Amino acid sequence: RLVGSEAGADHVPAEVNTEKVSIARIYDFALGGKDNFAVDRAAAAAMTEVVPEAMLLAKANRHFLRQAVRYLVGEAGIRQIVDIGSGLPTAGNVHEIAQEVAPETRVVYVDNDPIVLAHGRALLASNDRTAFLKADLREPEAIFGHPDTERLIDQSEPFAVLLGGILMHLEDEEDPEGVAAGIRDRLPSGGFLLVSNTCDNGEPRAMELSQVFADSGMGTRCFRTWDEQIRYFDGLELVDPGLVPHNEWRVGPDMPEPNSPAHAMHIGGVGRKP
Numbered sequence: 104r105l106v107g108s109e110a111g112a113d114h115v116p117a118e119v120n121t122e123k124v125s126i127a128r129i130y131d132f133a134l135g136g137k138d139n140f141a142v143d144r145a146a147a148a149a150m151t152e153v154v155p156e157a158m159l160l161a162k163a164n165r166h167f168l169r170q171a172v173r174y175l176v177g178e179a180g181i182r183q184i185v186d187i188g189s190g191l192p193t194a195g196n197v198h199e200i201a202q203e204v205a206p207e208t209r210v211v212y213v214d215n216d217p218i219v220l221a222h223g224r225a226l227l228a229s230n231d232r233t234a235f236l237k238a239d240l241r242e243p244e245a246i247f248g249h250p251d252t253e254r255l256i257d258q259s260e261p262f263a264v265l266l267g268g269i270l271m272h273l274e275d276e277e278d279p280e281g282v283a284a285g286i287r288d289r290l291p292s293g294g295f296l297l298v299s300n301t302c303d304n305g306e307p308r309a310m311e312l313s314q315v316f317a318d319s320g321m322g323t324r325c326f327r328t329w330d331e332q333i334r335y336f337d338g339l340e341l342v343d344p345g346l347v348p349h350n351e352w353r354v355g356p357d358m359p360e361p362n363s364p365a366h367a368m369h370i371g372g373v374g375r376k377p
């Protein structure tokens with residue numbers, strides 16, 4: 104299995120800005136990857152200074168994503184997945200988890216960060232059931248109308264859209280609720296939407312961490328409340344146990360520090376279109 108990227112941080116594509124923080128690279132660092140630069144590590148250090156468990160939140164989110172993909176493919180029978188804001192390749196990529204359960208599963212990865220595209224293509228070059236697009240969540244037509252998406256995903260049949268740790272990076276004026284609604288509208292009956300984000304759970308530390316996210320240029324509204332986030336699932340049936348901290352959602356044996364109270368600062372859920 105490939106961990107991190109084959110290209111490595113020494114082969115940096117020209118369009119990658121190594122002076123500016125990248126969400127994908129900070130997240131890669133938090134997961135223990137090597138596709139990150141000093142500027143990303145400095146931002147991560149600022150986060151752990153206010154909340155020592157900040158990196159645990161990323162690991163827990165990734166655990167949730169893996170468990171949810173196992174549920175979608177293994178229990179719900181999903182064979183088509185669009186993973187928007189996929190992040191850099193890491194241990195347990197969505198297509199690896201999904202195709203381990205059902206090899207015929209097709210996966211389209213989408214991210215707007217050029218470093219993800221460069222490393223994603225290197226990882227996936229040999230797999231004809233997966234594609235990697237550089238596109239933006241705010242321009243859904245570029246995603247769902249893309250020839251690779253149309254080739255791999257039959258949008259008249261149930262498919263799942265994963266929005267793991269991405270809506271949080273949209274500002275209020277970019278209308279994350281409207282973006283989620285647009286995706287729900289595209290799902291056929293029996294389709295699924297996964298959402299996970301950092302959460303303002305009322306703890307002062309959440310607001311302190313939110314400020315560090317904002318100062319790093321990751322967005323000023325990363326920590327929305329549960330009440331705000333449950334609206335992303337309007338009209339969907341929530342899969343048990345609902346929109347909850349990751350240490351409460353079908354936890355597997357590899358969940359790091361399952362009893363840490365910090366988990367309340369990152370929540371996720373999966374909804375099914377009736």
Ligand code: SAM
Nearest residue numbers: 126127130188189190214215216239240267268
């Ligand atoms: N989905 C993965 C997960 O949950 O483990 C990775 C989450 S990572 C925190 C968020 C990713 O979303 C980053 O790779 C970032 O580049 C990407 N991203 C942020 N805003 C985006 C946008 N508007 N369109 C596409 N990708 C975006």
